[in-house]
Amino acid sequence: MKAAVLFQPNEPLRVKEVQVSKPGPREVLIRTAACGVCRSDLHFVDGAYPHAMPAIPGHEAAGIVEQVGSEVTTVKVGDAVVTCLSAFCGHCEFCVTGRMSLCLGGDTRRKAGEPSRLSFPDGTPVNQMLNLSAYAEMMLIHEHACVRIDPEMPLDRACVIGCAVTTGAGAVFNAADVTPGETVAVVGCGGVGLAVVNAAKIAGAGRIIAVDPVAEKRDIAKKLGATDAVDASSDTAAAEIVELTRGGVDHAIEAVGRPQSGELAVKVLKRGGTATILGMMPLSHQTGLSALDLLSGKKLQGALMGANRFPVEIPRLVDFYMRGMLDLDTIIAERVPLTEINHAFDQLRKGDTTRSVVVFE
Numbered sequence: 420m421k422a423a424v425l426f427q428p429n430e431p432l433r434v435k436e437v438q439v440s441k442p443g444p445r446e447v448l449i450r451t452a453a454c455g456v457c458r459s460d461l462h463f464v465d466g467a468y469p470h471a472m473p474a475i476p477g478h479e480a481a482g483i484v485e486q487v488g489s490e491v492t493t494v495k496v497g498d499a500v501v502t503c504l505s506a507f508c509g510h511c512e513f514c515v516t517g518r519m520s521l522c523l524g525g526d527t528r529r530k531a532g533e534p535s536r537l538s539f540p541d542g543t544p545v546n547q548m549l550n551l552s553a554y555a556e557m558m559l560i561h562e563h564a565c566v567r568i569d570p571e572m573p574l575d576r577a578c579v580i581g582c583a584v585t586t587g588a589g590a591v592f593n594a595a596d597v598t599p600g601e602t603v604a605v606v607g608c609g610g611v612g613l614a615v616v617n618a619a620k621i622a623g624a625g626r627i628i629a630v631d632p633v634a635e636k637r638d639i640a641k642k643l644g645a646t647d648a649v650d651a652s653s654d655t656a657a658a659e660i661v662e663l664t665r666g667g668v669d670h671a672i673e674a675v676g677r678p679q680s681g682e683l684a685v686k687v688l689k690r691g692g693t694a695t696i697l698g699m700m701p702l703s704h705q706t707g708l709s710a711l712d713l714l715s716g717k718k719l720q721g722a723l724m725g726a727n728r729f730p731v732e733i734p735r736l737v738d739f740y741m742r743g744m745l746d747l748d749t750i751i752a753e754r755v756p757l758t759e760i761n762h763a764f765d766q767l768r769k770g771d772t773t774r775s776v777v778v779f780e
Contacts (some may be wrong), residue, residue: 609674
């Protein structure tokens with residue numbers, strides 16, 4: 420199969436021929452239909468986060484099941500599926516207490532000494548990234564890294580549910596638990612942030628403030644349900660939000676992974692408000708609350724992948740799209756072939772577009 424391989428950080432990905440193993444017990448072979456280009460991948464491509472090389476990035480994908488190994492019970496050949504990097508074992512402390520997104524997923528990967536799922540034609544192993552490696556024509560994954568969806572769902576839209584929408588909607592429905600009438604500031608209006616805006620509208624938020632330096636993204640956020648928009652690059656952004664809401668927001672959800680964004684999310688909270696950080700901050704960065712913030716009952720939390728329980732939530736999000744409640748078409752800015760993956764990353768670095776999707780023939 421063809422796959423986009425990262426050999427070294429800060430180098431362009433190269434489309435190479437890669438061999439994929441046959442499905443083992445509880446493994447699923449999927450023909451990839453589409454894969455979103457996510458900032459999480461960019462962190463590894465640009466060397467901000469470490470990973471063993473060579474590797475195939477890509478994790479926001481949808482496709483069709485081609486083969487299944489023994490003991491697979493959740494999907495069958497021919498099923499349309501969405502993948503998710505939150506592969507879960509199902510029996511650890513985090514899984515059995517309902518925090519599946521925190522599972523370390525050790526049992527979902529092949530054990531040391533077993534053949535690699537991915538390799539070059541000469542037999543050299545290729546590392547699988549985030550349990551998936553979806554910038555490839557095929558994916559070989561554990562069955563607990565995908566979920567069956569409505570076969571009528573367009574797969575070039577379904578793919579973005581696997582990360583951006585699951586993370587953004589999960590932040591609203593799970594981590595922040597937004598209730599009708601509450602105010603929400605969304606800091607960063609890329610794919611994840613726009614999903615937060617859309618989900619906040621579904622949740623019945625009273626006021627949704629889109630915060631981004633790019634005017635076009637702010638306009639898109641308004642189309643998806645934002646009631647107000649603020650230029651994140653303005654020195655008065657925090658003051659504007661506090662004034663708009665007469666004291667601050669109930670929820671500030673950071674969705675880009677920049678230190679300034681996390682600090683802004685904390686600044687705009689009202690007494691008792693909660694800041695939820697979704698973005699992958701630089702590993703050395705720390706975001707905190709002051710003593711006065713703590714005395715005011717403010718809270719700061721992370722929410723890995725929106726604290727999702729994806730086998731239940733992704734089919735529900737698909738249903739939201741099919742019923743016209745979830746607008747995935749607006750989130751997707753462009754569709755490109757695998758050979759243009761580096762162009763898609765360049766667009767992501769510029770920060771001017773929403774979501775690029777790699778589509779496979």
